[in-house]
Amino acid sequence: MKPALLELRGLHAGYGDSTVLDGVDLTVRQGEVVTLLGVNGAGKTTTMRAITGLLRPTAGQILIGGTDITSLPAHRRVAEGICLSPEGRQVFPNMSVEENLFLGSTDPRVRPQRAQSLDGVYTMFPKLRERRAQKAGLLSGGEQQMLAIGRALMGQPRLLLLDEPSLGLAPLIVGVVFDAIREIARSGISILVVEQNAHAALGVAERGYVLSEGRIVLEGSAPELAATESIRNAFLRGDANAGSAPASAPPRAPDASSESMLEVRNLTRNFGGLVATDNLSFVVKRHQFLGVIGPNGAGKTTLLNLITGYLRPSRGEITLDGRRIDGLPPYDTCRLGIGRTFQVVQPFAEMSVADNVMTGALFARGTAAKIDEARERIRRPLELVGLARKAELPAGSLTLGEKKRLELARALATEPKLLLLDEVMAGSTHREVVELMQVLRDIHAAGTTILMIEHLVHVIVDLAQHVVVLNFGRKLAEGTPEEIVANPAVIETYLGSAPAAATGDARR
Amino acid sequence: MPSMTSHRGARIALAVATSIGCLALPFFASAVVNDWIVSAASLTILAISWNLAANAGLISLGHSAFWGLGSYTAILAANKLGLPMAVSLLPAMLVGALAGGLLAVITGRLRGIFFAISTLALSEGLRVLAVMLPGLTGGGEGMYMNPKLRMGPEFVAALMVVGAVGAVWLSWVLARMPSHFAFRAMRANEAAAEMLGVHPVRFRVGVLALSGAMAAFAGGVRVWYGGFIDPGIAFDLHITILAQIAPILGGIHTLVGPVIGALLGVLLSEATRIWLGTKGFSLLVYGLALVLCILFLPNGVWGGIRDGLARRARRLRGKP
């Protein structure tokens, strides 16, 4: 067996008080290509940041070639032979392709070979040679990905890390990129590829791991992983158990409503050339529990921003109970009865938990409520989310899961008729997820209409009466949770499609 | 509970007694002490005014704008309209409030550094305006207050103390109103606050108008004390500096902090003057105080005391 090059032992890491990686063990042997798979929020990029030193782990070790580099500053890791092509490429936008590549060989160890390395990269990616003088920010997504990989190669790594190289790329380009990865592997460099697109990744890797909610839940050789049901379950349910339903979950409330409350019609939003929301239409019925799912970048948070008024639509309209609300600022949509939580949690950190929720209770109606009344009104939401005992603590001291629950309480204090939830489960432990699911059932049972964006598909399956699936800003599918989970198009967006066959020409 | 009400009653009695005491002091004090009283009281008002805006997340680097507007309005009200001292302060405060409100409307949603720079531009711009409109302001040479209207320094000092007491009382009242929550929420995260029904521009207008009116009051009374104004004095950078240092030194975002900071500020200034002779030293000391506070005492003296007491209490209870 080839010796281990990269070893992660019991790695714990997170941001602030929240734990994202909960004890990760992973090995990449010399000359191997290994893939780390998982849905968004599983912790893949956090793992990459820990390996490259951008994030300091809270526990555990990182070893490269046997040397412990856990506390080594990020800029010294290139010297250890670790180079990363980051998520989102992160090319230096105002510098030329060639300057970006020069920067890849900043480290004095590799600077003498700069000319040779450059030649090598240009040979592998002739398109980059063609565009060597062009500003990197103007390249297409595929070209930027080639540049990011090229820049990493300029550091002459022993271990090449690739974070979601297929993100946002068309299947043909994905093929080109993965062909290049195969070529790099042939030259003997060890590779760790993090991917959402399981098919593409398993086509190039020898071994793989599946990460879910901060832990490795599945590992094996590539053929093993590609063949099993278990990978589908790992992605969609968060565990490797095929087809097991949670034992004691109460039955989902029947969808008896027929009246529409929120109508989204032909909603479109552009950012320059990027279409974030593309002619989206759907309806939320009164008292319904609607789930919204979709891969990273599908436009889910943009949708909430459009509904609540942080963004204006480029085209289309949104109505609440027959009244146009698109373009109304958030404080007006709040007054009309919409409450919301945020994907990136936004507590008022220096204020106490109770004061956070008070702010929700005081201003939601036209005139400010009285402070004493508000203090009474916040009791229920605080108890409901289980934060009553922490009411006097500063909000900044809560864990991520608690902060998400605080946001929920704060939104509830505005007494909304429509509650919009943006990944409210993120950062919660398994037990917290189960508890929170019951809370949401209670809120729904009390009459609140809920629209919930969530990555944990099993949560949606258990709670939602109706599901809308988004991809590239468009509605991909709509239906009951059972229909959605069985829909092949939906499965493909989560596991990825096999990259289209690419010829060598496409790299030119 | 009886102990609570008597506790509260005792506190109110103490507050009233202190206020009356401060008010009476100028009439018994020497000229030097009177000077200190005016400095301390005006700085208290200025500090509370700055702190109010800071509470809402608006850091002003040009508070002298409001002070100067107050000064000029008061002196013009006296010279041109013959208004007595207390009455002349009404237009002064009005102008200060208008300036604050306008600033809020014009700067809209600008935050942080951009807002700070725009306040800087405002104060400097007003200074240039004051120089270039000699017909109104006496230009670069300045204006004297009509000597026949001037009041004795102890009356002026008493009025400044009234203002200081009023400012403290006002900030106490505000801390008990719903707007207190809105301001703190805006400071923490304006976008999230919006989703809870908070209308940011409306609250900004309110807080800046109030802050502007208070600073204008202080500036207005000050001009009655000194009897002379020119653009350099009115829109003095030192006013801006003092307006920030006092709350930061004392404890930003707290009720008591600005008052403590104001007293400390005057103490530092007078101490350095007495021991070291030149006025220039006080600014140096202020600069050092600002740097040291930001680096080591971000919650100011009052915050430091509170943190220290809390740490002691935790240790006594046996918690980590």
Add this chain to the structure above:
Amino acid sequence: MTLFPQFLLDSLLLGGLYCLMAVGLALAFGVTRIINFAHGEMIMLGAYGAYMFATYAGIDPLLSLPLVAVAVALVGYVIFKLTLERALDAPHINQILLLFGVGLIIQNLAALAFTGDERSVTTVYSLAAGSFLGVTVPYGRLIAFAVSISLTVGLLVWLRRSELGRAIQAVAQRADAARLVGINVTAMFMLSFMVSAALGAATGAVVSFLLTISPFMGFHMLVKGFAIVVLGGLGSIGGTLIAAFLLAFAETGVAYFVPEGGGWAEGVALVVLFIVLILRPRGILGHAVDD
């Protein structure tokens, strides 16, 4: 009627000077994202440094410029090490107040050392002037222009072509990606701060024979520097250079063509600042503002 050509020349000469004055501020902000409220004091120290060399060693400010720049760069190092390094992750406003306080300290130390008297350096060329096509060419300002432009161009060339310059640009554009390729980002922060201080000092040396020097001259220049950097777009050096000339033309235009313009010209920078912040906070070439 040589008024217009004269106006053009004066604007141009002033623009060059403004370039040098603002480019240091733009560099420091572009890389560290911290607005250096003590930049005016770097200029002031440079002016006094040149004054000292001229008065006590008889050395011309242009010759003492390199020495003065290095000395003030060291001051920048000390400021960074003692204060900023600790506050790199602090809220922006703390960083601003911190540098404000540092500026205050330096101003008043200078006031104690030099007293508030205004001084100036007189050289052979500071008051000399020639005539060209009917336009008066002030040699002092012409030389100041030449030096300013050379230094600015030198900075741009260094940023574009040298290893360090490229590294600094990388940090300004994507700090995390810079770490990933092996750049020590904190060291680059320090370097840009020092270079920024040096450029400020150079500005001071250059104006030492054009303006009166006083311990409090820095604040005025700082506000103008802000106006230029905000107009050009925070983070864009190219924008800063364009804005420098725009402001110079606007100020000179007001001075020439508006009655009593000399006094109003001082307010132009402020009006520009206000207008930019209200209408287009990102400036001419800057990125969109979210804060």
